[in-house]
Amino acid sequence: MQLLLLSNSAAPGRGYLEHAREEIASALDGARRLVFVPYALADHDGYTAQVASALEPLGVEVTGAHTADDPAGLVRGAQAVFVGGGNSFRLLKALHERDLVRAIRERVAAGAVYMGSSAGTNMACPTLRTTNDMPIVQPPTFEALGLLPFQINPHYLDAKPDTAHMGETRAQRLEQFLEENDVPVVGLREGTWLRRDADRLTLGGIDAGAILFRRARDPEELRPGADLSTLLREEPRFDSAAR
Structure with missing residues (x-):
């Protein structure tokens, strides 16, 4: 499974996705047909155009999922899927309504690259419960x-x-989540990302790093380059209503 999960899509003084362009190019690894999922924002056309402009220097052809009569079918033919940021509740509602939860899972399991930023990064998790957004x-x-x-x-x-x-x-707030759920949480500071390549998970980005929260443990500071592969072998335990 190939994942690139960005904390943010824009950095101060830099263009959209510019701060992570090299990492994006590496993660896409030659993929040229990308389906962008724009449902976290209301302006789907404008959002897709922004992504297409940002990825054009990488030679990537971007198609908005909203332009297809069958968005799930479009995703099933993608080399890469990018789920953009915005409101996580609106995004997740749209994914379920359009059968995109199943379609994205299956396509990524089959080898397509998954890229997320902000709300799109939230979507890669088991549940929505550690988002920052208003419902x-x-x-x-x-x-x-x-x-x-x-x-x-x-x-x-x-x-x-x-x-x-x-x-x-x-x-x-994250400690409150852990009072109800025994599931690790990685707090990604701005300018950082997680990269998954099969069974290897690495923290990347600027020197700000990240912080790992676990139930009944002190928070752990993480530096860029940290190998977090052990988190992929965790057995999450949510409360009965979490999913």
Whole structure:
């Protein structure tokens, strides 16, 4: 299984996907026909055009899943699938409504590259439960693609001691998730990504790194280059309603 899971698609002072262009080129590894899944945002045409422009220098032909009468059928013929960021609840609802959960799982298992950013990275997890988004719509289930046996929290933010915000920190919210579910969570800071190549999982990106949360353990700092392959052998234990 080939996965590239980005925390974010845009970095300050750089164009869309520019900060990860070399990694994207490496992950695609010659794939030239990519289906983009734009349902996390409302403007499907504009979103697809943005992705096509960003990937044009790599010689990649981008087709929006929304342009097909049968999006699932389009995905089944793709060399690569990119699920973009936006609202995770809206995205997951659309994936289930269009039979794309099954289609993406099957195509990726058959060898297609899966790339996600932000909400698209959330979709690679077993469930939606570690997203940061507001539930603007209600998907039929929180069950996502399950391309990984653990959870990810994209756009992970460290607490700022001098902030006036009095709500829970991101770490506190993830600890609450772990009170109900015994499943590791990787908090991906901005500019970082996870790359899966078969049974190998590696953290990449800028020096900000990531943080690993586990039930009843102290959070663990992860540096770029860290080998996280052991997470692929985890046996997740969700509460009975999690999926």
